[in-house]
Amino acid sequence: MNPRQKKTLIRIAVALALFVCFQLIPFEALAKPPADLYLEFALFLIPYLLAGYDVIAKAWHGITHGQVLDENFLMTIATLGAFALVLFPESEPHMAEGAAVMLFYQLGEWFQSYAVGKSRKSIAAMMDIAPDYANLVSDGQVSRVDPYSVHPGDTIAVKPGERIPLDGTVIEGASQLDTSALTGESVPRIVEAGAEVISGCINMTGLLHIRVAKPYDQSTVQRILELVENASDRKARTESFITRFARYYTPIVVTLALIIACIPPLLLGQPWSECVKSALIFLVVSCPCALVISVPLSFFGGIGAASRAGILVKGSNYLEALASTETVSFDKTGTLTNGTFNVVAIHPTADVDPGLVLSVAAHAEAYSDHPIALSLRRAYSGQIDEARVSEVTEKSGHGVRALVDEHIVVVGNDAMMAGEGASWTSCDLAGTVLHVLLDGIYIGHIIIADVVKEDARAALDDLRRCGVKKTVMLTGDREEVACAVAEELGVDEFRAKLLPADKVDIVEELLASTSERGKLVFVGDGINDAPVLMRSDIGIAMGALGSGAAIEAADIVLMDDRPSKIALAIRIARKTMRIVKQNIAFAIGVKVLVMILALPVFGIANMWMAVFGDVGVSVIAILNAMRALRIS
Secondary structure (H helix, E strand, C coil): CCHHHHHHHHHHHHHHHHHHHHHCCCHHHHCCCCHHHHHHHHHHHHHHHHHHHHHHHHHHHHHHCCCCCCHHHHHHHHHHHHHHHHHCCCCCCCHHHHHHHHHHHHHHHHHHHHHHHHHHHHHHHHHCCCCCCEEEEECCEEEEECHHHCCCCCEEEECCCCECCCCEEEEECCEEEECHHHHCCCCCEEECCCCEECCCCEECCCCEEEEECCCHHHCHHHHHHHHHHHHHHCCCHHHHHHHHHHHHHHHHHHHHHHHHHHHHHHHHCCCHHHHHHHHHHHHHHHCCHHHHHHHHHHHHHHHHHHHHCCEEECCHHHHHHHCCEEEEEEECCCCCEEEEEEEEEEEECCCCCHHHHHHHHHHHCCCCCCHHHHHHHHHCCCCCCHHHEEEEEEECCCEEEEEECCEEEEEECHHHHHHHCCCCCCCCCCCEEEEEEECCEEEEEEEEEEEECCCHHHHHHHHHHCCCCEEEEECCCCHHHHHHHHHHHCCCEEECCCCHHHHHHHHHHHHHHCCCCCEEEEEECCHHHHHHHHHCCEEEEECCCCCHHHHHHCCEEECCCCCCHHHHHHHHHHHHHHHHHHHHHHHHHHHHHHHHHHCCCCCCCCHHHHHHHHHHHHHHHHHHHHHHHCCC
């Protein structure tokens, strides 16, 4: 609770205490009519003005600036009208009700402010990930500088307890990182020399030296903050409708209130006091606060809940669209798979040690920076001794020939083996097959493949449980590799050997086959995914390791690269939309009922019912909207 909210709450509490005390006073016993009414009028005016002076001031400001018809105007006219009923001798006094309406309206407004503040904490907490400084290492000296003054290639030191200020690569040290503010994951991430790290994480244990990869304004922190700050600018259709609805709704109800107050007495001879009272009740209950506040608050809560889980939604319009997801299409590499090659199998020929096959292959690839060469060196448990390697010849797209310990080693694909005139053994496993020759003798082959993410299968299962009708995998990889991954994950359809333009064409086909209200989601991570991310109804990018182009083009960003978060995002979106629809139906239903009962022909509703129809409905709708903050 901020100081302003505390001050307002104290003012409301004092006004409420005075109101209760005055309610206990027997005015009829203290003074004779009409003096008792004037005394009651004067005393109840005190809590009324104490609680509602700012509402009256806002109403006056609106009148003088051409913005008359808002909720402040409705409350002021309705409550002052209740006090003005004292001018009608035949009418019962309504000063207490007038003060109560203003008092409980202000209490509802305070509660709204508190609820909005609580909702904002989920998103505002993201603002705390921005570091205030960076420890720049220069000529052996460490100096504290503004992160904006650090350039790519500079070295920074991050001490335990500090936030990593810029994206980069660890060049010295080992530690654990708290990534919960960015990804929603509570388990620390272990990093050591060579690991890529992103800004906003908290260094927990050891001193790290990091070589900066990007300037501060292009860092992960800045991208996240920009997404968060711009999220409220993109409103859902429901939210925009409510805003337009309130703009036309208020003048209509003011006109109807005037008709209720004036027409029956003038044409039908009904008492002015009763018709004016009905009009005032009509005005109080017609205030659109419950809709105007609870609907945006519901979307805000949904975006906040998603951000706590490491899911950044760029606007409530995307949250609304996500709730109608019918088809989800995936890129393969880096989305359903890790995007890094690993040795998955070694098949030596008879009487050959598998370790020998890997050792000579890893040494032959010692000077290459190709991803396949890197995967061989990672899989080799020993130390690569480059002094043992000489006369390296690399044939692009085929393989490499090298002299290792004075032995001729050839590592490559089928075409490389054919060029060497060697016979080789084929393999049924999906992946890249590297055949190995040692002094012209075939000693076996190594299978390298991109490993499926550990939660990818669960992600597909969760999507089906969420009601997603179709899952499709789109990849530029070979048919047999795509088929193996699709079978392993249980994807409904897959398309292989695709160029970026081909993916856009297929997404067009999928969009055409989606139902009128259904939405198509595409999930990707690479630069070549940007066009299809923009073309789909909702584009979801992998944010931790994904490319900047994909993140900019996407509507939703998963900060921890876990595909299982997609189903969670859909559940949050659908829960948010259920709450929005509940609030709209409840608020309109109760208000319409009380409005009808307030008409002079019925005359059933009173000011206390009007208070519930406005403030009570608002508080209930806000409480319901706050449920969107919780993640089950």
